[in-house]
Amino acid sequence: MKRFALGLTLGMALLAGCGDPVDPPPPPPPEEKPTGGNVDVSANITQDTTWTANNVYTLKNYVFVESGTLTIEPGTKILGGETSALIITRNAKLNAVGTAEKPIVFTSAQAEGERFPGDWGGVVLLGKARINVSGGQNTVEGFFSTSGDERTKYGGEDDTHDCGKLKYARIEFAGFELAEDNELNGLTVGACGTKTEIDYVQVHKGADDGVEMFGGTANLKHILISQPDDDGLDYDLGYTGKVQFLIVQQNSTVGNRAIEASGNKSSNTATPRSVPEIWNASFLGSNRPAATTGVKQEGLVFNTGAGVKLNNAIVAYFADRAVDVDGAASAQLSETGGLSFKNIIFWDNKDDTKSIGYSANPVKDASGATTNEDATRLSDGSIYKEPEQILAAGNNNLVVDPKLDAAMDVKAPNFKPAAESPALIATSAATPPADGFFDTSATFIGAVGGQDWTAGWTAYPEK
Template sequence: MSKLATKLSVLLLALPLAACGDDGGDGNTPPDIDAGIDAALVDGGDGTATCIDEASFFAEAALANTIDTDPGLGDPTNDITPDFAPGAGAPVLSGGGTPPAGGFFDQTAEFIGAIGEDDWTAGWTAFPTNVPGIDLDNLPAGAEDVEEDITEATTWSADTVYTLRGKIFVRAALTIEAGTIIRGDNGSALAVTTEGSIEAVGTAEEPIVFTSSKDSGAAAGDWGGLVLVGKAPINVSGGSDVVEGFESGEEEGNVTYGGDDAAFDCGSLSYVRIEYAGFELSPNNELNGLTVAGCGSDTELDFVQIHRGLDDGIEFFGGTANVKHLLVTLPDDDGLDCDYGWSGNGQFIIVQQNANTGDKAIECDNNGDDNSATPRTNPTLWNLTLIGSDSTSGDTQAGMHLRRGMSADINNAIVAYFRSFAVDIDSTISAQLAADGELSIKNSYFFKNNGGDHWPSGFDISENAENDCYDAE
């Protein structure tokens, strides 16, 4: 089929979605005629189709987005000493929207991107390659192997290095002091169950570090990662699920999540670094650097870096947990993933993709089996900086993949240097939500994306998972 991209007026964006074939409700089977947003699709009767120019949709004046203007960041694609902050006089230092009132959002952040005049990443973050991001020559004198589950109130202190020797389930209160180092062997993970809690609060001067147990040759997937499970609502059938990769029986019982407590407190992480996580617990089931499953709004995630993980940096499975000052650097898969009805807030989020193996900076679904499931995945995200590698080896890298019935309110974002698309909105429901303004990206900069031939516009909004309007074929 010949697919012609044609700019259409903003009035056309108000049309209802045309009946362009039934995709069976899952958003994955292509409809009879490929459809663009709002079905500004016209069947000419001769096998041709006209789709909206999605780039013009994202550039509509009401959305206040800027396309193909350099945001003026320092050195964001550098994977050794990156600089994500805008330079003096950068256009993104002003012109953003005002974040919502209500207590969580910093309303003074009327700049575009995750960093304004003050660089919150300075001092506590690290970007190591093949070695842990700790001073191996000056480790604390104490050393303790952690081989058993935590079943009574426990404190880990900064004068001891703790090494996880397997999958450790936290069933009581675990407090981790500022400056503490936790190292993980192959096959290890730290999972905080609904019976337990974690209070891991570091400082900018003394962050808490989870890292590989290897002194050299450290790599993504050296250990499992950190898992938080709670009883906040998720949208899977039956209202509960199990974190992937754990064995059946007792292990599954420890990582079952979901419930009806929207405020469920999974604990506090502040000034925490997680390095080299993502060990494959079972075939094709790697843990994320940080898994947040069914966690509620009382959970505190602030100043967290996830570096060189084998799977996603962070993944939210439902719940209402919020996150602020999040830095995901060089993951082998997605930076931030969400599904199963996550409806939390996020502000000041940076993702830097891996040149050779990274996938999407953000990939969010509602529910792959039921795109209409409720509660719908519907995060509110402000002040993001999403960075590709600007490398020909990163042809699969992409900015935001928003799909399978999810909605979102995304504002003040920078999406730059991705060889693939800047934004791809898939599924009948998500496309309609975008048309209705319930899935929106506003006050944002898109720069130097779509370096490959398959996505010459850098944008796609469609009923199915194909690049309908800009297929190179």
């Protein structure tokens, strides 16, 4: 009897194993992230750290990432308090990669509607690439009495140095001036190298420059600088990176230059020279009357030995002039290819729709008296090429309407040319080099072609 019961039990067990499967246990509930809150950040960062999108982070002062990697999740919001900034030192990295749907936003800690340019100091990336100063390193602008502070140093010998990643990010209401020639910008990049990735970044309503590159070789792609108080892209101290898809939209009151390029003020021929290669850019003034605010609004300015290799660009609507090459050291670069303008559309600069406006030489004041005999400018053909040669039709430069009617709208701009724009005629443009960085399909003039890469992740708040 016992033997039969045992057999029956085993048989039932076998039948259970061969029949319908037993339902697996339910999976554990998904791990819930905390609902998040407001996190004040005042301490420096010395190890790998992650800022998550469920929190809002407020910088209370200068926050230095001294070592390790600061990772910022897509969709994270970082608020800059008064006299604050985020500084990635050359012994650390930033990994801030947002998405078009969830951009990372750095903005003012002031309430919406009460935000203004200069509310905080912006984002600073420091690296170990070459700069053209004696000793090979420098102290970044925007700090008082920090000459002995290694955290504010940049420069070295590694032109491939990796400062990290900044992608799909907006930087708003940043930058301030501590003293003349001592400012922080929306994005300040000192001596970062080619492994650094800066792509899809908007700098909006900065109190100083939108982006300033202090030497180094870092490349820039899909950069929108909207309504800066000073210059759009400022570069100096031997910056030699590559740039593609760049928009500068100046404001109508204090906006100064779309590009201000400098070399080394103490030694204009110091190497490396500040000569980046730029393809597919739109430089847009505000179309205000000339000299109405007391601030010159110029398109492209090169001085103290800086140049550019500019291709497939639009320079339009600047109040005072399109191009100003100031000084013999910059002008001389036209003889060696370090100052070239090719496939450029110029339009309506100082209300001129017939020719390309450039600065006269020598410099004279309002009374006509010479103030600077040594400022050998682009128009001095006795030493260097005439502007007609540098900006000539032989370089496929045109004076024609690019049809960017909504590009100066400060609330909802549209940087895409009209369908009939000459900027979209492929034969008017050149093909960017196939070097692994440039997009060779961008055979149009200006920063935006058939598809608007600014759509979806950018914003233009007034305050």
